[in-house]
Amino acid sequence: MTDPIKHFASRVTAHEMNRREFIGRSMAAGLTLAAATSLYGKSAMAQEPKRGGHLKLGLQGGSSTDVVDPAKSSSQFTFAMNRNWGDTLVESHPTSGLAVPSLAESWEPNADASVWTFKIRKGVEFHDGAELTIDDVVKTLNRHTDEKSESGALGVLGSIKGIENKGGDLVLTLSEGNADLPLLLSDYHLVIQPGGGYDNPNAGIGTGPFKIDNFEAGVRATFVKNENDWRTDRGFVDSVEMIVMNDATARMAALSSGQVHFINRVDPKTVGLLKRAPNVEIQTTSGRGHYVFIMHCNTAPFDNNDLRLALKYAMDRETMVEKILGGYGKVGNDFPINETYALFPEGIEQRAYDPDKAAFHFKKSGHDGSVLLRTSDVAFPGAVDAAVLYQETAKKAGIDIEIKREPGDGYWSNVWNVQPFSTSYWGGRPTQDQMYSTAYLSSADWNDTRFFNTDFDKILLEARAELDQAKRKEMYHDMALMVRDTGGLILPMFNDFVNATTTNVSGFVDDIGNDMSNGYVATRLWLNS
């Protein structure tokens, strides 16, 4: 199946497209009527999940330092675990990325979006039989934001000043308006725990579709079905086994021999080989994650915008996607937003590889000599290869890039966000506001391009509180242009999430939120046989 048709099929499965629309659009994408009709049947039939069975997943990213405490989740493995046993107040929609209700039934902002009232769902039971109360919700959010917090979500929740129970509703008061607040609460750390998890953060008691049966850090985790789940549209299997497999070849062998039903992080270099296995289906999802080359706008020689432009034009994006991502990705345009975000700014010209323009700006910058780029394989998969490729394309523009390969150990504390020109990656954020606030606001801790622009900051804060979507979109357009044309970010590619399943499981949803169907993979898959 080609990408658009596969996308339509998954929307049929997710009840988002009817027969007429599906067949029309698939034919427009090149399918015959007969093929489209049969595919619709298959995709619609896939709506009827089978229940029961034991689902096994082989996952990269687990470590013996993992803990159940969702505040300290930092690996891919614990991310997917949290989704199994817990729920957040809000979820993000798999295809639109908009906020949809979960433990919060509905919400309402005040006029300037600085005070939000959430209605908490009634009749939800924790795994230990206790009923979910507003108290649990307030305490959970307190634990992630109080002065002793070691939570990974602390940065996200920085603007929350008040967490209160007002007549059974959750009321959040912010230091300034934020139209995107509900989506911030979909962060995977913010699993609602009984009593906020103050007593025993590692208990693993939540409201999710599976209960933790056994957890050995860095080895495996097993789950059994929560019979009292408040939702019926998830958690189809009786039990789940998640095994830590940090070796890419081991994951591929386990999947192709049928020992596991799902693996994550398929290496783009070997995905072609895996495709040949008859019982395997590759699941790719366009993501918001991106691989970047970052320059500090305030450090010589990168404080010169002509040099930055020269380095941007010297990047051959198409080749990067083809060689480094094996085709599993999309080209970037030097601002950290792609069309999977709500209010994506359309109509911005795609920057292309142009050695002449690069040479022109390089000459204009007056820079003499080579440019030092630091990289390491931990920056992103294939980062060293990407740097060498970049060196070659820049050479054609007369720019000499010197590559310094740094040790992977300690790269994030010594090179990234420290050295003036390096390679790195970003995972996506739920909203444009959050992406920009995390790394492009002057005062951001992670302003890894040292992008200090007061106009930009002003628009960002205005857009955050703006409830008029059209105006907001206009503002995001302006901000994207500022970062693209004056920032220190070279963004050659957005990487797809490449996962794989065996052919005897169904229900995988292409969720733009994050890798592994936004972590919900085990709650969404079911076994066919």
Added chain:
Amino acid sequence: MASPLAGVRAARHRLKETHPLSVLIAERLGLSVLLLWAVSVLIFAGVEALPGDFAETYLGQSATPQSIANIREDLGLDRPITTRYFEWLGGVVQGDFGNSWASGAPVTEQITKRLGNSLFLAFFAAAISVPLAVGLGMVAVHYRNRIPDRVINVVSLAAISLPEFFIGYILIVFFAVQMGIATFPSTVYDNMPWSERLAAIALPTATLVMVVLAHMMRMTRAAIISVMSSAYMETAELKGLGAFKAIVKHAAPNAIAPIVNVVALNLAYLVVGVVVVEVVFVYPGMGQYMVDAVTVRDMPVVQACGLIFAAVYILLNMAADIVAIVANPRLRHPR
């Protein structure tokens, strides 16, 4: 002049005369404690010298200054290095290895499990490879420079020349993916039935046997050949002993010291050096545990693993020396 020190020396000398082996073991044990202490200082200093502390590396890219400060305060990382070291040492002397910084769970509890897994795998690999290596070595000597010797040499050298992960992958492809007769992944867990556990470790054990076999086999062969060329072997032959009997009765006991040394080194390797095999086969042993801990600078875990690894080396080497001394009367009574 009878100073107290001379008295101790004399007593020691007398003890050495009457119980040479016990004195040697006691001395070695004393030295081991000193060695272990030195190892702990080295590891502590080494981890300190690594860039980034626990708070920074554990939070990685999602760190904020406040959460880093909170973790540092929580664990007391902002105190001077010597204070922290002696606090840790004080605990260890009382048998308390502390809690893992990352998981908050007691180190002893976690390590017992992982060490058990490592020893389980190492035991089976050793139980197969040591007799096999020594046996094959003797066969090779017996058929020296003839076809069986050549075949044994070529096959075992080929096995050792391949990187262990490659042998692992080949075994996985044939026995797990294509034929589907072996268990993969080799994950073992609590309360796993004994038979399943054995099935799970079949492939990693086979890999380890191939990796360590050649080393021990070749040392056995070389040691026996060197003994064979000595005069007393000629006598044995002249008095009419069969070749194989001569090897077993006369050559092997004299060749035992170098063989036991190589065996000890390989056993130590099987316990502490198999992290690659653990990763390829998804086996939860000590190696991966220590690597994970080093990655986030989880000092109590790194220290405990380092001490155990050092202790394994020291004990196995000591055992090898003792076996060599017991087997050879000349070493038992040094002049």
